[in-house]
Amino acid sequence: MTEQTDPMSAVQALEQQLAAAPADADLRLRLAHALEALTVSARSVTREGLPVVTSTRQRELCAWAARRILELNVPDARLTTGAQALLTELDAGRRWVWHSQGQVAIAAVVVLGLVAVVLGGLTGVVAVVVAGAVLSSVLLSVLVLRFRRERWRVEAERLAPVIWRPGI
Secondary structure: OOOOOOHHHHHHHHHHHHHHOOOOHHHHHHHHHHHHHHHHHHOEEEOOOOEEOOOHHHHHHHHHHHHHHHHHOOOOHHHHHHHHHHHHHHHHHOOEEEOOOHHHHHHHHHHHHHHHHHHHHHHOOHHHHHHHHHHHHHHHHHHHHHHEEEHHHHHHHHHHHHEEEOOO
8 A cells, every 4th residue: 555645545545445354453553543643633733732623523533533443443552542532532522611701691681581570570560571581581592502612612712823733
């Protein structure tokens, strides 16, 4: 096989070869190394040389490659540990976090809704109670959608100024 410069092309070529010879341990190891190279080239790199995930496409490709490395069941502990660590990092990045700027706005909307409901209840005007509840619910939903994000997206926005190479 000729040396491939594009990691995805190398992976595809090795996958084809492995399909023809699934028991070839050396081929499995070469494929695992090519998959590792693919995860490195896919991710963005900071000025400090740290690989980071900054797009959905990067997340999907890295998750697929890491899972494939583990499926290959190669005897290289560094490769399997690296794949497991990458999957753990990707999984942690899927957790939702609150963007700090939205906390005051959310508190204000909740208080506004409660005030409208209480005033409507005290005055006996059901329309004010309903309008306050509906309006505050809609505003709260908008704020949740705006200020609650996956951790990896918040991290990608934070690191955007120091990205040296953008990846795929």
